[in-house]
Each structure stands twice: as C-alpha cells, then as structure tokens.
Amino acid sequence: MAAVTLLSTRDLCRHFGGLRAVRDVDFDLPQGEIRALIGPNGAGKTTFVSMLCGRIPASSGTITFQGQDVTHLPAHKRISLGMAYTFQITSIFGNLTVYENVALAVQHRLGRDHAALKRETLGALARVGLKARAEQVAGDLAYGHQRLLEIAMGLGQEPKLLILDEPTQGLSDGEIEEFIALIREVSANTTVLLIEHNIPVVMALADTITVLNFGRIIAEGTPAEIRANMHVQEAYLGG
Numbered sequence: 001m002a003a004v005t006l007l008s009t010r011d012l013c014r015h016f017g018g019l020r021a022v023r024d025v026d027f028d029l030p031q032g033e034i035r036a037l038i039g040p041n042g043a044g045k046t047t048f049v050s051m052l053c054g055r056i057p058a059s060s061g062t063i064t065f066q067g068q069d070v071t072h073l074p075a076h077k078r079i080s081l082g083m084a085y086t087f088q089i090t091s092i093f094g095n096l097t098v099y100e101n102v103a104l105a106v107q108h109r110l111g112r113d114h115a116a117l118k119r120e121t122l123g124a125l126a127r128v129g130l131k132a133r134a135e136q137v138a139g140d141l142a143y144g145h146q147r148l149l150e151i152a153m154g155l156g157q158e159p160k161l162l163i164l165d166e167p168t169q170g171l172s173d174g175e176i177e178e179f180i181a182l183i184r185e186v187s188a189n190t191t192v193l194l195i196e197h198n199i200p201v202v203m204a205l206a207d208t209i210t211v212l213n214f215g216r217i218i219a220e221g222t223p224a225e226i227r228a229n230m231h232v233q234e235a236y237l238g239g
Ligand SMILES: Nc1ncnc2c1ncn2[C@@H]1O[C@H](COP(=O)(O)OP(=O)(O)OP(=O)(O)O)[C@@H](O)[C@H]1O
Pocket: 016, 019, 021, 039, 040, 041, 042, 043, 044, 045, 046, 047, 048
C-alpha cells in the first residue's frame, strides 16, 4: 500500500523583492519518512521550510498538511496540528532552565497534569541526552547542547512532523553519532524533514533526498541515486 502523504506543496513560491528564493515547488512528503533537503548556500532551503511552518507567508502556491490547506494558517495553528520545528538561530529561553524550556513546550499539549508534565519533560530530555543538565540555565549551555535542547522542545510537542534546520551544526563528532541514533528512534512515530549540510549525516539518515538549487527542486531520490547524481553535480554540491 502506498504511504499516506503527510505534507505537500504545489507551485509554492516566495519572492524577496525581485529575488525568487523559492520557485514553483511541488513537494510530497509521505508519512513516516526521513527526508533530507540539501543544496548550496542560498538555494532556498530555509525559506522553503519557513513557509511550511508559517514563519513567513508564501508569495503564491499551496501547502497541504494531512489533507488540510494550511497555506494561510498562522504558525501556532500549524503547531497544534502537529508540526514542530527548530531553526539555525536557536529560540530557547536563555534565562530559564533546561527543564523549564522543555516543560513549556510539553505544557501546551498536557495542560495542568503535573505528574505527566514532569514525566514527559524528563523523558524528552533523556532522549536527547540532556537529562543530567535539567537544572542548568539554558543560556549557559554550549551551542551544540542548545540545539539538542531545541529538539527536546520539539519532541515535547509529540509532533507528527519534525522539521530541523541544520541540526548538527555546532555538534561534536560524538554528538552527531548520538543525533543520528536519536533521529532513527524518533522516526518510528514522527516524520522528519531535515535541512543538512553534513552529507555523511544525510546519507546515514535519509530515506529520500530532495536537492534544491536556485529555489527549484533539481533532483529527488534515494541516497544511492543522489550519490550517483552527485558526480554530475559535484561543482555546486562541493563533492
Ligand atoms: N528575509 C529575506 N530578505 C531578503 N532576502 C532573503 C531573505 N531570506 C532569504 N533571502 C534570500 O533568499 C535566498 C534563499 O535563502 P535561504 O536562506 O532560504 O537559502 P538556504 O538554502 O537556506 O541557504 P543556507 O544553506 O545558507 O542556509 C538567498 O538568496 C537569501 O539571500
């Protein structure tokens, strides 16, 4: 049986003045997949996912999530439908503790059930390896740990779709290994869309890779297909 499509876009465009950052993108993401979005700097990757989650409006085109047209929904409504995301610039609350940051995300879903709130907050922290740092002030964490904290905040929402923009940037090699294991585990019940420049991470994780260049999808396929294609595209994928 063909997988259910969780998210799709049709003719999605975003202009910044005269610059066409995303052009006519038709994109389909089946439920359960780990999808990587790759392409050179300025290809439009962040702009594309920013439209998906409602951080910026589309110039034209449509975005459908679970069969519902969400193109004009505000970001918080998309979050309550089951989209979670982290971006290159961290959005943690630096003066709150690690625990409090995740508890805020979990609270949206659980309300005032204190026992469940504590259990699920600590559970999300354990999954990203930050449980021992629960009482630390988030702003004091190393950058890599702040990225992991953001993922815990995303997981705390129990999303259907988790969008990660360059999640391994700033992580050590050991942390990258842990991140790969984490995403494999998360993908058992969450669809993952990942912008990633680290090609070994992409090859290790992705079921399918979408390649953007100058705002358009120029290739899509399995890691093996894209690797084969990469010889041709070496010039701009950087080998
Ligand atoms: N708010 C903005 N105003 C004007 N131009 C923008 C804005 N945001 C992005 N752009 C431009 O849109 C194009 C696509 O940028 P985007 O950040 O989406 O690329 P990217 O593929 O995510 O790049 P990177 O890998 O460097 O993060 C770039 O030319 C960028 O300069």
